[in-house]
Amino acid sequence: MHLLFIVNPVSGAGSGKKLPEIIRFMPEYQGLDYEILFSEYAGHARILAAEAIKKKKYTHIIAVGGDGTVNEVGGALYGSEIAFGIVSIGSGNGFARHLGYSTRMKKALRQVLSGAYAYVDMLEMNGLYSLNVSGVGFDAEVAHEFNRLKRRGVFSYIYAGLKMWFRYTEQEYKITVNGKILNERCFILSFANSSQFGNNASIAPHASLKDGLVDICLLKRPKYWNLVPFLFALMSARIDKMGFYKEIQCPEALIEGNIYRVHIDGDAAFMTSPIYLKVHRAVLKTVVPKYAHQRYGDPEGSSL
Numbered sequence: 001m002h003l004l005f006i007v008n009p010v011s012g013a014g015s016g017k018k019l020p021e022i023i024r025f026m027p028e029y030q031g032l033d034y035e036i037l038f039s040e041y042a043g044h045a046r047i048l049a050a051e052a053i054k055k056k057k058y059t060h061i062i063a064v065g066g067d068g069t070v071n072e073v074g075g076a077l078y079g080s081e082i083a084f085g086i087v088s089i090g091s092g093n094g095f096a097r098h099l100g101y102s103t104r105m106k107k108a109l110r111q112v113l114s115g116a117y118a119y120v121d122m123l124e125m126n127g128l129y130s131l132n133v134s135g136v137g138f139d140a141e142v143a144h145e146f147n148r149l150k151r152r153g154v155f156s157y158i159y160a161g162l163k164m165w166f167r168y169t170e171q172e173y174k175i176t177v178n179g180k181i182l183n184e185r186c187f188i189l190s191f192a193n194s195s196q197f198g199n200n201a202s203i204a205p206h207a208s209l210k211d212g213l214v215d216i217c218l219l220k221r222p223k224y225w226n227l228v229p230f231l232f233a234l235m236s237a238r239i240d241k242m243g244f245y246k247e248i249q250c251p252e253a254l255i256e257g258n259i260y261r262v263h264i265d266g267d268a269a270f271m272t273s274p275i276y277l278k279v280h281r282a283v284l285k286t287v288v289p290k291y292a293h294q295r296y297g298d299p300e301g302s303s304l
């Protein structure tokens with residue numbers, strides 16, 4: 001085993017900076033070959049991962065950060081036989097939570113050594129890869145607003161979410177999917193490879209990382225009196241029971257509309273219409289925590 005940790009020092013509360021100290025005293029890591037690198041700017045984790053793959057000496061590359069870092073490192077590992085692991089220290093950690101990773105650093109560091117693997121899907125959006133949940137609409141506006149704030153963390157997300165809730169309105173989209181053309185007005189239009197935005201907010205409760213399908217989630221703007229039931233449904237993976245929610249599963253789709261601000265796995269990005277979505281099946285060899293297999297009652301992890 002030869003492990004490389006790529007740490008984002010600004011993820012979440014910045015706890016990644018403590019990784020070298022923590023790992024040094026963990027009995028599980030005594031005698032193991034490991035190296036730790038820190039990303040220095042947005043996009044750097046992707047470059048570090050790509051350079052590491054070329055060296056052909058690592059068995060595992062582990063993203064230490066949130067969904068943005070997972071996207072950069074995991075995206076670079078597309079099609080590689082190097083195992084991808086996660087130590088989630090971000091503010092949302094949607095992809096890692098879906099896989100059953102702990103958000104406690106020491107526990108996740110043990111899970112990385114679990115020895116169980118699954119080959120999971122990635123979603124391509126006009127040439128960029130998404131591992132978790134991406135989209136246009138309200139959540140994209142929140143990601144852009146969050147970027148403008150000086151402080152990171154959950155409270156900044158809540159502030160950005162509330163602000164955009166009052167400002168953003170439904171938009172019209174044309175969706176070509178499964179041989180049909182749909183014209184829909186949406187407040188949220190999410191493209192889910194895995195099931196949640198983060199913090200267990202499940203926007204796509206039926207999403208699987210192993211089905212070769214993207215779950216397109218369409219939401220109308222909930223009425224004020226529906227806001228509490230909406231949040232409850234989101235946090236309890238029952239959003240599919242709400243009348244203003246619709247879900248389409250497909251291997252590819254074309255999205256057209258007045259599109260400019262988008263988010264890719266929670267990070268703000270720009271893209272113009274049309275957006276072509278395509279799922280790439282089983283392209284990321286991922287370390288899966290053992291207890292996740294037990295939870296799914298599935299030793300091969302095929303229902304992740």
Ligand SMILES: Nc1ncnc2c1ncn2[C@@H]1O[C@H](COP(=O)(O)OP(=O)(O)OP(=O)(O)O)[C@@H](O)[C@H]1O
Pocket residue numbers: 008009010011012013039040041042043044045065066067068069070072089090091092093094152153198265266267
């Ligand atoms: N040294 C750095 N300085 C500034 N930004 C960085 C640095 N390293 C990485 N980044 C960028 O930080 C952004 C946020 O990282 P990440 O998504 O991992 O954390 P988070 O936003 O706290 O977590 P989550 O996405 O789970 O909410 C990413 O877009 C990444 O490219």
